[in-house]
Amino acid sequence: TGFKEYINDTQRVEDAMNKTRQVLLDKYGVDNIAKISEVRQTNSIKSKEYMGTLTKEQRRDITLNARKAVVSRGGGLSKPEKFVRTCLENNNYTFETNKFIEKYNFDIVFEDKIIIEVNGDMWHANPLYYSADDLIMNKRKASDIWLKDKIKKEVVEAIGYKVIYVWEHETKTTEDLLIKLIIKRINNAKIGDNTESASTPWD
Secondary structure (H helix, E strand, O other): HHHHHHOOOOHHHHHHHHHHEEEEEEEOOOOOOOOOOHHHHHHHHHHHHHHOOOOOHOOOOOOHHHHHHHHHOOOOOOHHHHHHHHHHHHHOOOEEEEEEOEEEEEEEEOOOEEEEEEEOOOOOOOOOOOOOOOEEOOOEEEHHHHHHHHHHHHHHHHHEEEEEEEEEEHHHOOHHHHHHHHHHHHHHHHHOOOOOOOOOOOO
């Protein structure tokens, strides 16, 4: 109760923050404790230790707001995705972009639960160019990236969505040809036909 009263008293909060800033300035020469290098190093170590104790699902919960903030600032929009959006808009399609479903971020989402994921050939280890054991950026195996994308797809398909993919190399064409490819995949997804879907190692 005392904390609620304090936090709702804007003047008391401001006075406390000013007092804290002054103490930091007098003692350390900075107005924010995070600017002290020793504190940053300690926080980084502790954060890594803590995150290491969590499951992937728990880490996803913790980072959800941060990921949403990056998206809201325009982060993550690639040139291929921008072209796909333009093609759809020019053909009078309405959709949401960067929509979070089950804590996953999806590129393009239609009202009828069709999702388009625009995958970079390298970042998503396009199976046309990469084998399962290939390392992407010398860090992650292609097979690990495929598994992550497969799980993401299965999670939303379990609640009624259909996911189709457009790969980066497929966007290197004209707007007319790209929209025809997208429309074909959307229509096939609606009837459950994957014969014309993009090449993925999990389908």
